[in-house]
Amino acid sequence: MPTKVVPTVAQSGPRKVKRHRAKKQNPEPTSPLGVLLNHEIPQICKEHNLTLEQVSNPLNKVLNDSELRKKYNRVVESVEILKYSSNGEGLALLPHPEIPGGKQIAVVPFGMPGDVVTLRVFMTKHTHVDTDLLSIDKSSDLRKQDLIRCRYFGACSGCQYQPIEYEQQLEFKRNTIVNAYKYFAPRLGVLGKLPEVGKTVASPLKYGYRTKLTPHYQLSRHEDAKTRPNFGFGSKGRPSWREVPLREYPGEVMDIEDCIIGTEIVRQGMKNERARLESQAAKGEIKHKGATVLLREDTRRNKDEVKGSTDEMGKLSILEQDDKFKTCVTDNNAIVSEYVNGLRFDFVANEFFQNNNSILPKVIDYVKSNLALDKSGDDYLVDAYCGSGLFSISCASSVRKSLGVEISAHSIAFAKKNVELNNIDNCEFIEGKAEKLFEKIDFPKDKTSVILDPPRKGCDEVFLKQLAEFYPKRIVYVSCNVHSQARDVEYFLTETEKGKDYTLESIIGFDFFPQTHHVEGVAVLSRKC
Numbered sequence: 001m002p003t004k005v006v007p008t009v010a011q012s013g014p015r016k017v018k019r020h021r022a023k024k025q026n027p028e029p030t031s032p033l034g035v036l037l038n039h040e041i042p043q044i045c046k047e048h049n050l051t052l053e054q055v056s057n058p059l060n061k062v063l064n065d066s067e068l069r070k071k072y073n074r075v076v077e078s079v080e081i082l083k084y085s086s087n088g089e090g091l092a093l094l095p096h097p098e099i100p101g102g103k104q105i106a107v108v109p110f111g112m113p114g115d116v117v118t119l120r121v122f123m124t125k126h127t128h129v130d131t132d133l134l135s136i137d138k139s140s141d142l143r144k145q146d147l148i149r150c151r152y153f154g155a156c157s158g159c160q161y162q163p164i165e166y167e168q169q170l171e172f173k174r175n176t177i178v179n180a181y182k183y184f185a186p187r188l189g190v191l192g193k194l195p196e197v198g199k200t201v202a203s204p205l206k207y208g209y210r211t212k213l214t215p216h217y218q219l220s221r222h223e224d225a226k227t228r229p230n231f232g233f234g235s236k237g238r239p240s241w242r243e244v245p246l247r248e249y250p251g252e253v254m255d256i257e258d259c260i261i262g263t264e265i266v267r268q269g270m271k272n273e274r275a276r277l278e279s280q281a282a283k284g285e286i287k288h289k290g291a292t293v294l295l296r297e298d299t300r301r302n303k304d305e306v307k308g309s310t311d312e313m314g315k316l317s318i319l320e321q322d323d324k325f326k327t328c329v330t331d332n333n334a335i336v337s338e339y340v341n342g343l344r345f346d347f348v349a350n351e352f353f354q355n356n357n358s359i360l361p362k363v364i365d366y367v368k369s370n371l372a373l374d375k376s377g378d379d380y381l382v383d384a385y386c387g388s389g390l391f392s393i394s395c396a397s398s399v400r401k402s403l404g405v406e407i408s409a410h411s412i413a414f415a416k417k418n419v420e421l422n423n424i425d426n427c428e429f430i431e432g433k434a435e436k437l438f439e440k441i442d443f444p445k446d447k448t449s450v451i452l453d454p455p456r457k458g459c460d461e462v463f464l465k466q467l468a469e470f471y472p473k474r475i476v477y478v479s480c481n482v483h484s485q486a487r488d489v490e491y492f493l494t495e496t497e498k499g500k501d502y503t504l505e506s507i508i509g510f511d512f513f514p515q516t517h518h519v520e521g522v523a524v525l526s527r528k529c
């Protein structure tokens with residue numbers, strides 16, 4: 001006889017219902033989500049006489065009640081897009097699904113201010129809802145659909161601004177900077193210390209400018225080893241407002257055969273690597289479940305030096321342009337070369353280097369002229385966060401001496417090599433955190449200008465305090481995150497002892513990434529006495 005199993009008390013007791021609890025969102029304040037939660041949502045509430053409570057959602061209830069979730073995850077028609085977020089996504093107010101007369105704030109990727117749209121809410125957060133754009137019922141005056149050049153625009157997460165005239169894109173980017181200083185440097189506004197933000201400087205190339213792309217692939221659970229996985233870029237939700245070709249098993253990664261913001265040789269590299277993945281799949285040779293593939297343009301004067309991505313026949317893809325030879329490198333550790341204003345810069349393929357070569361001469365000219373270097377060449381330069389030496393080396397002929405500091409040992413090694421490659425002898429580089437330069441520096445402060453070009457998170461307070469103590473005559477702050485730049489500039493001018501002696505002379509954007517929401521900010525500070 002089989003043994004009878006008597007349930008224990010715990011087993012026979014009432015089944016515990018697992019309750020979901022929403023995670024508290026605590027984004028980095030200068031990240032796009034931080035800006036949305038701390039500034040853009042409160043701003044919309046203020047403009048529409050709403051309190052934050054009036055637009056908040058009972059997230060824990062929604063997570064634990066499937067009927068309620070159906071009520072929240074719904075299709076909403078006739079929604080007007082009010083403005084862009086700093087991330088290039090539309091922001092709108094929706095009627096609240098539970099509270100009569102109440103509102104919800106919706107984030108609508110690909111929605112443009114002035115559009116009236118139908119959308120689907122697919123995710124509820126405490127503060128707002130995430131949505132997919134289903135159709136545009138009335139187009140914004142700014143929307144020019146015939147400008148869209150990519151068949152994947154409207155689902156791919158890479159570009160936001162393709163249907164917008166280029167001049168208008170520049171104006172949106174200027175507005176992002178205006179808002180960044182309003183949100184992160186409010187005291188400068190009150191003290192009357194904010195100059196008017198200048199007109200964003202255009203990129204010479206509007207497409208075909210990106211010297212680096214990083215498509216990825218991810219084997220989906222539905223795919224057998226012999227099917228090539230999608231190879232491309234992430235999708236932004238599941239919008240259906242535009243017919244975008246999707247493969248049978250759309251995953252997080254969209255299948256994209258070409259990216260028209262890439263340079264010609266990088267686009268060729270993308271085709272080659274896709275074909276390689278196809279043939280590896282056919283042979284069951286895909287080793288990794290997923291990977292990101294580096295595609296980086298390499299430019300050489302000497303054809304014999306070129307190495308890079310090969311086509312299906314195993315032939316090196318090579319492009320001859322302006323007496324130079326371009327290839328697309330896929331090896332993260334390969335050494336690549338770029339030329340800017342005739343100077344050569346070598347660096348490791350997966351280390352930082354600016355991604356839009358066409359705009360660099362304009363940026364360097366602007367930075368150089370705002371360093372206000374003495375024509376006699378008697379000035380000194382500090383290049384903080386110097387990477388492989390782009391700014392130091394570009395300014396070398398106009399200064400007596402420069403000192404660069406950089407945390408990446410690889411980049412420092414290449415900065416030193418680039419000095420030799422360009423026959424320069426007045427640039428020195430040290431490896432370490434930016435503040436390390438103050439242990440070493442002996443430049444006369446009245447003859448020294450400083451370039452800052454930190455990563456997205458900006459500078460830290462320790463560094464900014466020491467910079468103020470060092471007391472250089474001018475500071476040119478280049479930044480890929482205008483929010484952290486605004487925060488740092490305000491801190492420097494108002495919280496450091498000697499920062500109060502400086503004026504914020506100008507703020508301007510450079511369009512390193514046309515068709516996207518990104519903008520590079522350059523702020524110039526000069527010492528009054």
Ligand SMILES: C[S@@+](CC[C@H](N)C(=O)[O-])C[C@H]1O[C@@H](n2cnc3c(N)ncnc32)[C@H](O)[C@@H]1O
Nearest residue numbers: 352385386387390406407408433434453454455
């Ligand atoms: C935006 S890149 C600028 C590089 C260079 N100015 C250029 O244009 O090529 C920022 C650089 O800061 C470096 N970095 C990050 N944190 C740092 C720190 N705490 N101190 C010094 N360098 C840092 C990164 O390695 C990166 O090379």
